[in-house]
Amino acid sequence: MTTATVSTPGTTGVGTLLREWRDRRRISQLELALRADSSARHISFIETGRARPSQEMVLRLAEHLDVPVRERNALLIAAGYAPAFPETPLDDPSMSALRTGMEQLLAGYEPYPALVCDGMYHVQAANRGMEILMDGVDPELLRPPMNAMRITLHPRGMALRIRNFLEWREHLFSQLDRQLALMRSAPLRALYDEISAYPLPDGGRMSAAQGEHPPFALPLVIEHRGTTLSFLSTIATFNTPMDVTVSELALEAFLPADPETAAYLRKMAE
Numbered sequence: 631m632t633t634a635t636v637s638t639p640g641t642t643g644v645g646t647l648l649r650e651w652r653d654r655r656r657i658s659q660l661e662l663a664l665r666a667d668s669s670a671r672h673i674s675f676i677e678t679g680r681a682r683p684s685q686e687m688v689l690r691l692a693e694h695l696d697v698p699v700r701e702r703n704a705l706l707i708a709a710g711y712a713p714a715f716p717e718t719p720l721d722d723p724s725m726s727a728l729r730t731g732m733e734q735l736l737a738g739y740e741p742y743p744a745l746v747c748d749g750m751y752h753v754q755a756a757n758r759g760m761e762i763l764m765d766g767v768d769p770e771l772l773r774p775p776m777n778a779m780r781i782t783l784h785p786r787g788m789a790l791r792i793r794n795f796l797e798w799r800e801h802l803f804s805q806l807d808r809q810l811a812l813m814r815s816a817p818l819r820a821l822y823d824e825i826s827a828y829p830l831p832d833g834g835r836m837s838a839a840q841g842e843h844p845p846f847a848l849p850l851v852i853e854h855r856g857t858t859l860s861f862l863s864t865i866a867t868f869n870t871p872m873d874v875t876v877s878e879l880a881l882e883a884f885l886p887a888d889p890e891t892a893a894y895l896r897k898m899a900e
Contacts, residue, residue: 644709699877717874741899749878860887
């Protein structure tokens with residue numbers, strides 16, 4: 631399994647990294663101290679390198695700053711400690727219960743499309759409903775490791791069939807921007823640069839007409855064999871993960887945004 635790797639802290643001290651996270655969360659030293667049952671003076675000393683935090687303090691501050699699991703390991707390494715969270719490959723025997731659970735969840739969504747991606751958007755599992763979304767995608771893009779971003783935005787992928795392509799593309803790039811703001815990942819940055827260079831289909835003309843969208847969320851509007859389908863995307867992650875791999879898994883389901891799409895999916899399933 632390929633995941634989004636983090637650059638090594640190098641000479642960057644844990645205090646500097648913690649201050650960066652605090653700035654991102656827009657939390658004052660006093661507020662962080664109150665949350666972590668410490669003092670603003672101690673937080674200041676840690677950030678300036680005048681005090682070395684204990685392993686427990688690093689993890690406590692990371693928890694209150696909502697630092698991703700992979701980056702918590704980076705904080706520990708910067709502070710001189712061993713990583714606290716393992717990174718277990720998804721095909722490891724110890725992950726069999728997790729894999730079974732994901733397969734059951736995916737099957738439960740059928741006939742609606744659903745898939746599981748890792749932190750680099752590599753598809754780890756998918757249900758039969760995804761065949762409708764990936765119909766007509768270049769077989770080259772479907773070779774392992776399949777990447778959901780490439781499949782969606784590549785001109786030989788789903789792009790030509792997405793009616794509101796410009797809007798959906800902007801949504802995906804906003805998602806990537808938020809992710810890159812939370813982690814130092816050279817592979818993820820390379821993926822961002824790659825897909826941002828893809829040419830727009832048909833001169834970038836595709837944008838769903840005003841009024842076609844549900845008022846509460848942006849749908850994925852896509853054509854399948856002459857029929858226009860509309861989906862709302864939902865994403866589920868694991869609560870309180872204790873493994874880097876598990877922390878970066880996300881199950882995305884595409885639910886019908888209108889009765890016509892739901893009826894079409896049921897008919898195709900039959």
